[in-house]
Amino acid sequence: RTAQELEPSNPRGYIAESEYWETRRNYEKAIELRSQSEPYCKERERIVELHQYRWRLYFWVCQYDNALADLEQLNTLLGTSDSVRGWYLGLFPSLIRADQGRIEDAVRLNLTMAETQPTNFRAVTSAACMLRMLGRGAEADRMLADHAGRIDFAPSGEAEISPAFMRSAYELCRKKST
Numbered sequence: 792r793t794a795q796e797l798e799p800s801n802p803r804g805y806i807a808e809s810e811y812w813e814t815r816r817n818y819e820k821a822i823e824l825r826s827q828s829e830p831y832c833k834e835r836e837r838i839v840e841l842h843q844y845r846w847r848l849y850f851w852v853c854q855y856d857n858a859l860a861d862l863e864q865l866n867t868l869l870g871t872s873d874s875v876r877g878w879y880l881g882l883f884p885s886l887i888r889a890d891q892g893r894i895e896d897a898v899r900l901n902l903t904m905a906e907t908q909p910t911n912f913r914a915v916t917s918a919a920c921m922l923r924m925l926g927r928g929a930e931a932d933r934m935l936a937d938h939a940g941r942i943d944f945a946p947s948g949e950a951e952i953s954p955a956f957m958r959s960a961y962e963l964c965r966k967k968s969t
Contacts, residue, residue, distance in 0.1 A: 802828035
């Protein structure tokens with residue numbers, strides 16, 4: 792709070808207090824502080840961070856429309872080549888739909904995530920894991936088999952996941968290894 796008083800237009804003071812309230816599981820207060828930082832988030836990186844943190848806080852308190860709005864902002868902020876963009880387009884909205892009891896919508900979002908990014912290791916494996924969580928193991932198995940020859944196991948610029956790890960994880964998801 793001293794930081795907020797000394798530099799009221801610096802988002803870091805609000806973010807720090809928000810993180811404190813999150814550790815105390817007072818998500819409403821954490822949301823309030825994250826939102827107070829918003830007008831002062833000028834750099835793209837800071838704006839992305841705001842939405843990345845706040846959507847899940849909204850999710851945790853069942854404010855689904857607000858969570859989806861933050862996810863939509865991330866879709867516009869992140870480049871199409873960002874390796875985790877699929878999570879904001881498909882995986883995380885599907886978590887919200889599943890929590891709302893809209894299972895078919897959640898399934899569709901995951902299938903679409905894999906179909907639109909058929910070579911993306913993260914998109915395909917995340918979609919398969921979510922399908923299993925939704926009780927659609929057979930669909931996950933089919934999807935993983937269909938994509939097996941298309942996955943690009945080359946490391947992406949921002950990810951430090953080795954090709955060997957990605958291949959092993961993919962085979963584990965396919966139940967071809969333990």
